[in-house]
Amino acid sequence: MSKIFTVPETAQWLAENDNFLILTHRRPDGDTLGCSSALAQGLREQGKTAFLLQNPEVTPRYMKFVKDYFAPDSFVPDYIIAVDTASVGLFPENAAKYTDSVSLCIDHHSSNTLYADFTCLNADRASCGEIIYDILTEMKCPVSSISAERLYVALSTDTGCFSFGNTTANTLHVASLMVEAGAPNRELNKLLFRTKSHGRIAIEGKLTAGIEYSFDDKVAIASVTKQMMESSGADEDDMDDIAALPSSIEGVCIGITIREMKSPHDCKISVRTRAPYNAQYICSQFGGGGHKLAAGAMISNTIPEIKEMLVEVLQNALSQG
Amino acid sequence: MSKIFTVPETAQWLAENDNFLILTHRRPDGDTLGCSSALAQGLREQGKTAFLLQNPEVTPRYMKFVKDYFAPDSFVPDYIIAVDTASVGLFPENAAKYTDSVSLCIDHHSSNTLYADFTCLNADRASCGEIIYDILTEMKCPVSSISAERLYVALSTDTGCFSFGNTTANTLHVASLMVEAGAPNRELNKLLFRTKSHGRIAIEGKLTAGIEYSFDDKVAIASVTKQMMESSGADEDDMDDIAALPSSIEGVCIGITIREMKSPHDCKISVRTRAPYNAQYICSQFGGGGHKLAAGAMISNTIPEIKEMLVEVLQNALSQG
Numbered sequence: 172m173s174k175i176f177t178v179p180e181t182a183q184w185l186a187e188n189d190n191f192l193i194l195t196h197r198r199p200d201g202d203t204l205g206c207s208s209a210l211a212q213g214l215r216e217q218g219k220t221a222f223l224l225q226n227p228e229v230t231p232r233y234m235k236f237v238k239d240y241f242a243p244d245s246f247v248p249d250y251i252i253a254v255d256t257a258s259v260g261l262f263p264e265n266a267a268k269y270t271d272s273v274s275l276c277i278d279h280h281s282s283n284t285l286y287a288d289f290t291c292l293n294a295d296r297a298s299c300g301e302i303i304y305d306i307l308t309e310m311k312c313p314v315s316s317i318s319a320e321r322l323y324v325a326l327s328t329d330t331g332c333f334s335f336g337n338t339t340a341n342t343l344h345v346a347s348l349m350v351e352a353g354a355p356n357r358e359l360n361k362l363l364f365r366t367k368s369h370g371r372i373a374i375e376g377k378l379t380a381g382i383e384y385s386f387d388d389k390v391a392i393a394s395v396t397k398q399m400m401e402s403s404g405a406d407e408d409d410m411d412d413i414a415a416l417p418s419s420i421e422g423v424c425i426g427i428t429i430r431e432m433k434s435p436h437d438c439k440i441s442v443r444t445r446a447p448y449n450a451q452y453i454c455s456q457f458g459g460g461g462h463k464l465a466a467g468a469m470i471s472n473t474i475p476e477i478k479e480m481l482v483e484v485l486q487n488a489l490s491q492g
Numbered sequence: 493m494s495k496i497f498t499v500p501e502t503a504q505w506l507a508e509n510d511n512f513l514i515l516t517h518r519r520p521d522g523d524t525l526g527c528s529s530a531l532a533q534g535l536r537e538q539g540k541t542a543f544l545l546q547n548p549e550v551t552p553r554y555m556k557f558v559k560d561y562f563a564p565d566s567f568v569p570d571y572i573i574a575v576d577t578a579s580v581g582l583f584p585e586n587a588a589k590y591t592d593s594v595s596l597c598i599d600h601h602s603s604n605t606l607y608a609d610f611t612c613l614n615a616d617r618a619s620c621g622e623i624i625y626d627i628l629t630e631m632k633c634p635v636s637s638i639s640a641e642r643l644y645v646a647l648s649t650d651t652g653c654f655s656f657g658n659t660t661a662n663t664l665h666v667a668s669l670m671v672e673a674g675a676p677n678r679e680l681n682k683l684l685f686r687t688k689s690h691g692r693i694a695i696e697g698k699l700t701a702g703i704e705y706s707f708d709d710k711v712a713i714a715s716v717t718k719q720m721m722e723s724s725g726a727d728e729d730d731m732d733d734i735a736a737l738p739s740s741i742e743g744v745c746i747g748i749t750i751r752e753m754k755s756p757h758d759c760k761i762s763v764r765t766r767a768p769y770n771a772q773y774i775c776s777q778f779g780g781g782g783h784k785l786a787a788g789a790m791i792s793n794t795i796p797e798i799k800e801m802l803v804e805v806l807q808n809a810l811s812q813g
Contacts, residue, residue, distance in 0.1 A: 332654060333653060336682070338671075338678070340669070350664060351661040369709075369741060369742060369743075372700055419687060419688050421687050421689045
């Protein structure tokens with residue numbers, strides 16, 4: 172069983188040890204990559220040896236923040252640290268030989284399975300970056316502009332540039348300190364939030380043009396076919412958070428995105444609702460799950476079939492609201 | 493000539509006087525409305541009498557933040573205060589009888605014409621809300637949840653939810669204090685940044701579908717006809733910041749939006765560039781103006797004619813880059 176570490180205990184453990192290899196999670200986002208590189212940088216500034224395990228799924232957008240920290244093949248670590256990773260199943264394949272021996276896990280997911288020897292967990296934090304900041308500060312490690320930049324990436328990407336509902340006063344407070352410490356927020360925001368790929372622009376246009384409203388415009392359904400993806404030149408990266416689009420429309424209480432996966436008979440639905448409407452209920456009718464306001468399901472039917480199947484389920488969901 | 497007031501001088505002047513009428517600017521945004529209502533609230537909490545002058549252009553989105561502060565017809569003020577308003581020409585018509593006698597102006601525009609007796613100006617602030625916060629704090633007026641909500645509206649709307657290039661460490665710092673003081677940032681962000689009207693969704697879809705790329709995709713041109721506006725059901729409110737769309741596309745250095753105004757021979761172009769490309773140069777060729785990275789012009793030609801006229805200008809603009 173894992174021992175829960177406070178921030179001071181975590182800082183002390185890091186101060187007393189050396190030769191760290193830091194693991195990130197699959198489909199790495201700004202939080203896991205920002206946290207791991209900021210922690211490595213902070214530890215190095217304390218005279219420690221710290222590297223990141225190569226993560227084969229790092230996208231071009233994030234590569235520059237982590238590329239200088241990847242471990243050479245020759246590196247033999249004494250301790251394994253995981254950041255922002257709730258369970259062993261979320262590590263990339265190349266981490267397999269380390270996942271049974273993670274010494275320290277630093278995380279903000281309440282679903283953390285406590286797989287590490289020591290776990291520093293704070294589920295009230297919007298981003299794991301806020302916890303890394305607490306730890307570096309506790310270690311009396313002044314946040315340099317290099318780690319500040321990486322922590323800003325962590326904080327801002329996990330909160331949609333401070334617009335998501337998880338953003339707290341602490342998130343904004345730490346972000347202000349990171350900008351003060353030299354994080355170039357203007358350039359980072361432009362890169363991370365104010366730039367859309369050609370594929371994203373094109374798929375958003377097609378998706379938007381085809382949105383169907385029903386139930387007095389309380390429901391908006393968007394469809395994404397494989398053909399739409401191909402003609403837009405959109406890839407998986409471009410689909411990030413696209414399910415939020417139909418639910419962002421004024422007056423819409425239930426937003427649904429139906430997306431063709433491998434074949435037209437293999438679709439994924441993503442449901443976003445406004446309280447009190449229950450996304451989980453809708454998706455559970457198709458064997459899926461999730462949270463109350465955001466859920467998903469895989470369905471082996473075509474888009475038109477799924478739309479028909481949805482009518483009754485939506486009627487029930489709306490009457491429960 | 494106006495006397496420049498420091499924050500302590502402003503706080504002292506407010507403390508020594510009473511019966512204030514606060515003016516906001518035309519086409520009122522979240523900053524002028526958030527600042528004026530937060531200031532009125534703060535002054536009232538100090539036992540002062542403070543009202544806002546009715547502003548006929550307040551949109552439904554912002555009405556709830558200001559409606560409780562509008563002056564009754566019977567109110568006779570002793571002092572006129574203006575917030576976030578750089579010049580007398582920017583007041584709404586119903587302010588005409590007050591604009592020659594503004595006692596105090598609180599502003600963050602470097603273009604302020606110093607029309608008031610006393611001017612508290614800080615052009616380093618992204619939002620005027622940051623200055624109002626400084627003044628209320630200096631007055632030893634603890635920011636209540638009511639004024640915190642309004643100052644959060646001011647801060648967040650002037651910075652695109654902290655994503656624009658004007659956002660500073662101070663903006664984020666004050667925002668964190670406002671959330672701490674009770675500003676419901678989750679609900680406010682949903683209302684202000686994560687909700688799109690049907691008209692906006694529709695016009696974005698049409699605009700996006702018609703974007704034309706040229707000069708090796710360095711230039712993106714979007715057109716908005718009156719017919720597109722009508723069929724989308726989009727109004728003026730829905731066009732807010734839409735010119736940022738073509739320039740947000742990956743690799744695009746010059747983004748241009750051409751919009752038909754009253755007649756097809758009456759168009760407005762909005763140009764957004766990435767440094768070093770000069771938006772001002774492009775618009776000056778058509779008699780317009782603006783800033784280096786954002787400029788505009790009115791042109792008495794049709795959209796196809798303007799596109800042709802742009803070719804040579806764009807060639808020059810790109811060669812200067």
